[in-house]
Amino acid sequence: MKKVISTIAVSGLATLMASTAFAAGETITINSFGGAYEKAHRACVITPFEEATGAKVQVVTAYSADAFAQLRAQAEAPQFDVIHFSGGQEIVGAKEGLLSPIDPASLSNAADLYDFAKANLAAGEGPAYSIAxxxxxxxxxxxxxxxxxxxxxxxxxxxxxxxxxxxxxxxxxxxxxxxxxxxxxxxxxxxxxxxxxxxxxxxxxxxxxxxxxxxxxxxxxxxxxxxxxxxxxxxxxxxxxxxxxxxxxxxxxASFITANLVAGRDNQELALKFIDMSISAKAQACFAEQLRYSPTNAKVVLDGEVAADVAYGEEAVAGLIRxxxxxxxxxxxxxxxxxxxxxxx
Structure with missing residues (x-):
């Protein structure tokens, strides 16, 4: 039994080291929304991602409309690898070819999302990882x-x-x-x-x-x-x-907060890892606890006080209207x- 556990542990460590070796020294650029949101973003996703991969995350503080304007202006040479929206800009961005389609199989946590949160990945609309x-x-x-x-x-x-x-x-x-x-x-x-x-x-x-x-x-x-x-x-x-x-x-x-894969960037595999962490149950529980945003991952578990403040659970999210x-x-x-x-x- 000890030998089996040891083998599994070594295998897991090797996988992590391979992932870290792949990402060490690399940088992805994202936008965040500043203030309390950006503080929570760092705690829930950015810092854990850097610790897990060895990559660095460069954050540009820009709300959705401004970030989208930048994305359009930089269409030939975008600065962002992952871009976050809360106003539905991903719908327009996907139609304009500014965002890359996402294969759900490339996101280990996609299967745990409610259907509405991943409905248009193939069209280029990134997954919703939080709901206001x-x-x-x-x-x-x-x-x-x-x-x-x-x-x-x-x-x-x-x-x-x-x-x-x-x-x-x-x-x-x-x-x-x-x-x-x-x-x-x-x-x-x-x-x-x-x-x-x-x-x-x-x-x-x-x-x-x-x-x-x-x-x-x-x-x-x-x-x-x-x-x-x-x-x-x-x-x-x-x-x-x-x-x-x-x-x-x-x-x-509901206002859907989405994480989107920018087209025309070289390190999309690393960017997908960031998006995948954003939609994880752990990250979404963190957002709910720190900011009271509603999770889109069905595996998120919240306590009574937090759950009372958000749209939580299958029945509650069924009432969401976009x-x-x-x-x-x-x-x-x-x-x-x-x-x-x-x-x-």
């Missing part, structure tokens, strides 16, 4: 009753205590589109959502532009409910506020104009 789930953030102490649905926003029991976020904010846009959907609208018709916003404002709701303003309303102005992302309930709790999160029963709009990012981008200016006219009062 949009639902209802609420004050668990002062709220007269716990909200359970998007329709509850229109319940006059919450009048004067609702905080909406401007649709210039990505999370605000997703929350608005979900309210529009619940009221019978679609991406071709946002008038039902605008009518609902008018009703909310008539009931005393307010509109803010940024997440710090949401915190201010909860801390100082007796806000009870805000349609926003699951991770922000955690942010509010860390600030000492009694915040909780619930997915609306009609569904949960509004077509290409339609949102195409209609954004038109929608913002209509929104601004609606909230002007």
């Amino acid at each position: 789930a949009i639902g209802l953030v609420y004050n668990s102490v002062t709220v007269p009753k716990e909200p359970a649905s998007w329709s509850d926003l229109l319940d006059k029991a919450y009048a004067d205590h609702i905080v909406l976020t401007d649709i210039s904010n990505g999370y605000g846009m997703l929350g608005f589109l979900m309210l529009n959907k619940v009221k019978g609208g679609s991406l071709d018709n946002i008038q039902p959502g605008l009518d609902a916003v008018t009703e909310l404002l008539d009931n005393g709701a307010i509109v803010v532009s940024t997440s710090p303003e949401i915190q201010q309303e909860f801390a100082q102005n007796d806000a009870w409910v805000a349609p926003y992302a699951s991770d922000y309930a955690y942010t509010l709790r860390k600030a000492g506020l009694p915040a909780a999160f619930v997915q609306g029963k009609e569904g949960t709009p 509004f077509d990012p290409t339609v949102i981008e195409a209609k954004r200016s038109e929608w913002v104009d209509a929104w601004n006219r609606t909230i002007a009062r």
Whole structure:
């Protein structure tokens, strides 16, 4: 028995050494989103990857839109090996040939992903390794009753205590589109959502532009409910506020955070190793614990407090809704104009 264990151990060590020898001294370049996200990114993926492979990861701090603009500008000689998006830019990037198709067999953790997270690998759209789930953030102490649905926003029991976020904010846009959907609208018709916003404002709701303003309303102005992302309930709790999160029963709009393989780079094998680590259960559990992003790997195990803050498990992720990012981008200016006219009062 000891001999068998020893043989396995030596074999495993040899495999690791071979991988390390392959990668030692190599560098891949990625983007990350700065701040708390980048800190978690380093803890959950970047540092473990460097330790496991001997490679170095050069990080360029760039949000999705800026990173995509750079990728387009550098199409003939891209700087990134792996590029991360949260706004659906991988759909456009894949169509433009800026991203490489991924064979699921090249990712050891791909089989553990929910189907939606790996649906278009062959088209060049990288896997989703985290989800920002949009639902209802609420004050668990002062709220007269716990909200359970998007329709509850229109319940006059919450009048004067609702905080909406401007649709210039990505999370605000997703929350608005979900309210529009619940009221019978679609991406071709946002008038039902605008009518609902008018009703909310008539009931005393307010509109803010940024997440710090949401915190201010909860801390100082007796806000009870805000349609926003699951991770922000955690942010509010860390600030000492009694915040909780619930997915609306009609569904949960989601921002997919993806890791994409850039076309035209020489070290794609090493880049694929980085993507593979990003979609691992260990890395995704780390993101959930540190930032409260929802995992896309079915093997992730979360404790009660963390699980309560995210869309967790097969049933919860079944309610995730992804509004077509290409339609949102195409209609954004038109929608913002209509929104601004609606909230002007």
